[in-house]
Amino acid sequence: MGGLADPSRFHQPIDIAGQDPAVLQGQLRAILAIRMAEQHLADMRRNGLIGGPVHLGVGQEAVAVGVSANLRASDRVFGAHRSHSHVLALGASLHGLFAEVLGKDTGLSRGMGGSMHLWDGPRGFYGSVPIVSGTVPLAVGAGLAAKLSGTDDVAVSYLGDGAVEEGAVHESMNLARVLQAPVLFVVENNFFASHMHIRLRQPLEYTARFASAHDMPCEVVDGNDVVAVNKAASRLVDHIRSGRGPAFLEAITFRWYGHVDWREDIDVGVNRSTEDLSNWRARDPLSRLTVAMEAAGCWSAGQHADLVEAIRKDVVDAWEKAMNDPYPQPAALLDRVYAR
Amino acid sequence: MKYNYGTAICAAFEYILETYPEAFILGQGLWSPWYVGNSMTDLDKKFGTHRVIDTPVSELACTGAGVGAALAGMKPIVVHPRMDFMLYAMDAIVNQAAKWSHMVGGQAHPGVTIRAIINRGGEQGAQHSQALHAWFAHVPGLRVVMPATVADARDLLIASVVSRDPVMYIDDRWLYDLEDDLAPVEELDLAVQGPRCLREGRDLSLVAAGYSVRLALDAADRLSDKGISAEVIDLRVLNPFAPEAVVESVRKTGHLLAIDGGWRTCGIAGEVMASVAERGVSARMGRIALPDAPAPSSRVLEKAYYPTVDTIVATASRLLS
Incomplete structure (x- = not known):
């Protein structure tokens, strides 16, 4: 696995040789926007303006951005509890996400889901739920539907290293392989399921072994390297779109905050040292990309400052609009239980 | 035409598969008459094994796949030849299918049909006998139907598949020999059916x-x-x-x-x-x-x-x- 689990490594700028500068700039913008949106959510949760839990993925942004580069709106993406990055990387609006987190009628899920139940059907985001492997079988079905309909659309199932400890994942991988359903399983391995380190939960610290158990192609990548994620996802999505069945991508990454909400000092987990955290902060998907682009002459400090300022304005505008939006009408409580 | 409860279910499947190209069936035992009695005879031969899918022993993944396929616009029917085994699929039924519409603000509806068969008696004992309809009736978002007549065996199954909501259709092997004449199919709106x-x-x-x-x-x-x-x-x-x-x-x-x-x-x-x-x-x-x-x-x-x-x-x- 090339030492990816060792946090003291992979601090250097990422390899961007041969990459289109415009594509890199778009990915940089996406990573930065997700980062700043989630840091804003952290601040607003801390100051009490957000009522419900937010599971933040700061530090993991490059995974969703790299995978989404290979997707189109007719694909079917499912997430879990830590899915802000998944939906934003598909182009969902900041305002829609913020309004949803605030429980507003204008939110992605009409204010009925909050941070843990996100939906953006028009962009191919079929939904996220907090039961960690809850959507994994659903992704298999959405992929099977694409196959039965004669399209080459694919389903993507984002899951974590904790979810692979649930039987649903193995049933789903086996079913997808037997039916040759077009599904990309993306494990974001951040080494922690809630508070528990993977070494306390599994005999090995990588999950890619399950891909060989279910006889599907697999790649393991530095999840904090957007180019590496993009390249691996591209190869695997090509395999899937060509009708050759499901595939598995393991992205090694780390979340900077605790399991839920903004704190770095509690709920961060057994065996999680401040030294590890500072090492992982040095394996930052954002700064490693920025430095590489600056060295290659396709990005500058001035451009970066302008971009930060533009996104800051987007975040503030989206938040203020969401704060002023209406809540769902009381009738929504009963009106949305069944289709009307 | 003379039907019994089992062949009426089969007639419903034939109608569904003929009428709706987006309909498909998955579950255990679908290529074997032993599992599902006379209720699915030769459907795989008539409509193809790609639309009548006999599956691995994975109740949860298959039910969840039905939910996901429904979200993608299909009309899946997941068959559990014995309700007891379906308990492995509770997350897909209770957490996912039943709640989906509500938690995404009514913007998506997993219109999956889950056929759960009560198959009891004959000294089969505690885990081959259960009738758990009350559990599922407790869950908002899930429509639960229990046909008692030959006509309902056919017509409520069709109504379940046509419904945009997730439906638990519960039939009982003790009823399969019940006979009746059936009129041509008329689709019912499940939302207005009741006692x-x-x-x-x-x-x-x-x-x-x-x-x-x-x-x-x-x-x-x-x-x-x-x-x-x-x-x-x-x-x-x-x-x-x-x-x-x-x-x-x-x-x-x-x-x-x-x-x-x-x-x-x-x-x-x-x-x-x-x-x-x-x-x-x-x-x-x-x-x-x-x-x-x-x-x-x-x-x-x-x-x-x-x-x-x-x-x-x-x-x-x-x-x-």
Whole structure:
């Protein structure tokens, strides 16, 4: 696995040789926007303006951005509890996400889901739920539907290293392989399921072994390297779109905050040292990309400052609009239980 | 044309697969007549194994795949040849399918049909016998139907598949030999289906679902010989529960006997009684349900376990005395 689990490594700028500068700039913008949106959510949760839990993925942004580069709106993406990055990387609006987190009628899920139940059907985001492997079988079905309909659309199932400890994942991988359903399983391995380190939960610290158990192609990548994620996802999505069945991508990454909400000092987990955290902060998907682009002459400090300022304005505008939006009408409580 | 309950289910599948190209079926045993009786004979040969999919032993993944396929615009039917094994799929049913519409603000609806078969008796014992309809009727967002007649076996299955909501369709192997003539298919809107009076009477309301309706109808015949006029209400749709037809019946007869093939505590019989009582209808009430024990395997205990026409007649007579 090339030492990816060792946090003291992979601090250097990422390899961007041969990459289109415009594509890199778009990915940089996406990573930065997700980062700043989630840091804003952290601040607003801390100051009490957000009522419900937010599971933040700061530090993991490059995974969703790299995978989404290979997707189109007719694909079917499912997430879990830590899915802000998944939906934003598909182009969902900041305002829609913020309004949803605030429980507003204008939110992605009409204010009925909050941070843990996100939906953006028009962009191919079929939904996220907090039961960690809850959507994994659903992704298999959405992929099977694409196959039965004669399209080459694919389903993507984002899951974590904790979810692979649930039987649903193995049933789903086996079913997808037997039916040759077009599904990309993306494990974001951040080494922690809630508070528990993977070494306390599994005999090995990588999950890619399950891909060989279910006889599907697999790649393991530095999840904090957007180019590496993009390249691996591209190869695997090509395999899937060509009708050759499901595939598995393991992205090694780390979340900077605790399991839920903004704190770095509690709920961060057994065996999680401040030294590890500072090492992982040095394996930052954002700064490693920025430095590489600056060295290659396709990005500058001035451009970066302008971009930060533009996104800051987007975040503030989206938040203020969401704060002023209406809540769902009381009738929504009963009106949305069944289709009307 | 003459059908029995099993072939009526098969006719529904044929209608669905012919009419809706987006319909497909998945579940265990679909390529074997042994698992699903006469209710799916040769569907795989007529419509292809890509639309009638026999699956690995993965109740959860298959049910979840049905939910996901429905979200992608298909009309999947997931078949569980025995409800007991379906308990592995509770997350897909209760957490995902039932809640999806509500938690995404009514913007997406997983219109999956989950066919759960009650397959009991014959000394099969505790894990090959359960009738858990009351569990599922407890969950908002899930439509729960229990056909008791040959016509409903066909027509409620079609209505379940056409419905945009997730539906639990529960059929009972003890009903498969029931025969009737069927008219050509007319699609029903499941949202407006509910309890229905199958036999009118003056003295007593027998209220039941699924196989218990057959017991109630037979008991009504026997009670008639004793000069008691029993009305029989077939619940048909357990969730969302619309008790009006039951309430009106009991208002008329003044006596309610609820009969349920599930357990007594927190069962459908209790829900029927509460629905009548809270509407201020003054009536003598009783219920017959399974004793609060797992199904036994020994034939002597099995005979004591399940409600019979005799127990219904005796209880009804006491209620009226």
